[in-house]
Amino acid sequence: MSQPNDSQLQPEAEGLPFPSVRDVPATSPLRWLARGFSDLRACPIPSLFYGFCFAGMGLLITLVFEHAYEYTSALTSGFLLLGPFLAMGLYELSRRKELGEPCALLPTLMVWKRNAGNLGIFAVVLGVIFLVWARASLIVFALFYTSELPNLSGFLEQILAMENLEFLLVYFGVGLLFATIVFAVSVVSIPLMLDRNQDAITAMLASIGALARNPGAMLVWAAFIVGLTVLGFLTFHVGLVVLMPLIGHATWHAYRDIVAPEASR
Template sequence: MPEQQKTPDDNNEIRYEETQTLIPKLRRVHVAAALVWLGRGAQDMQACPIASLFYGFCFAAMGLSVSAVFEHAYQYTSALTSGFLLLGPFFAMGLYELSRRREKGEGCRFASSLTIWRRNASNIGVFALVLTVVFLVWARASLVMFALFYTNEMPNLSGFLNQVIKLENIEFVAVYIGVGLIFAALVFAISVVAIPMMLDRRADAITSMFTSVAVVAANPAAMLVWAFLIVALTLIGFLTFHIGLIFLMPMIGHGTWHAYRALVEPDNQNRSSTNG
């Protein structure tokens, strides 16, 4: 029940205003809940195939562009591929909207998914700026690690992969993965339900990020499974010459909306039914 605060009005009378807490009420979910979210994401993709696959092709095109442009500079490719994961929640907004509309029984309107960012543009912009800063810091850290461990001459791509497979530079691999996990955990914690919440409730960026962190803290096992599935499916998408991204990324995007619905209690004064 929201707290009530007494405030004087212009006639020196007393009236009551409802004040909301910073973090909405959260739910605890089963450790295997992520599988349910993926299943529902697959159902949304089947119900909205054209719009969903459009976003899938966009993700695949991004992956192909990274591979094509930086084919001979893998030290950049690794950072940009990680950035692909960091910025994924921002690019999946259209998928969240498709799931929201299907949940409301409004059908799949592709056009509205393209402009959904207008519903809360300022706060989504703040959040995008935060993710961009994190991505730039990670990209710089990645280059620094390559520079520290390869002080003479950078090996070519095949030589580098050969070293990794044969564990000839295990110190670099351990440090690189360790630092990467720190950045990945940070981004996952602040973003797991942030954008869906900003779109659904028009919440501010700070509240949405704090809520995401609280969700992870309340459901560490389930969130670990969800993070593993996101990374595993994305990796499968890249290993299938980006073809898998066409189908797997929309499934993850739709599933993220269902994760938000399962983890955060609905707002009684929800305004998500109005078009932004």
């Protein structure tokens, strides 16, 4: 099936049908990652540019807040919460490859202009969730962290040694709640807004519907995202250079697989 060109990707938001969500098997994330890797190989330079941006931001957070680990953990987690918004350029690269267009970096830097208003609304939603999470993270530290206050490396050592187990259970439990909320509203929402000029509310509702209709595939996909991201951080952010673009490209293919194409109008 031929894909729409840029002029067809800018309809008026009013009157757009609600996106139709399809059932996908639980093994689908493997296919999404394979297609994402294909996009990464086809567009290596612009893809790795975004990968270096992710790695650079993570490294900057770690260096600036090395001796304030309670802020580092909150900001690093919040950085991941905002990941879907930061990966817009990667979605656009996959879309351009799909249409047979050149893998140029410059057009992807301005892709937000295609649906700036609704992307702005979505950014505000993620920003509010991030701020609430950052505050909740500090509260959990204040109430449950009882060990001596080390620097970041010492804090990570305590986590790996499973010290202060009560704190770890509460902290990761609260973090899981916020991560689930963000995952639910963002799993296909930004690709949907970029591809169809969909409004933010409808896109988020469709994303929640995708999670509700495909819990198996979404659970596997979330596990891949978390696992690859943790792997990237364990390599002192170097792995993020490749792994973040891989996840971004794969997310575009997840959207294509889960959301049915628009009916002819």
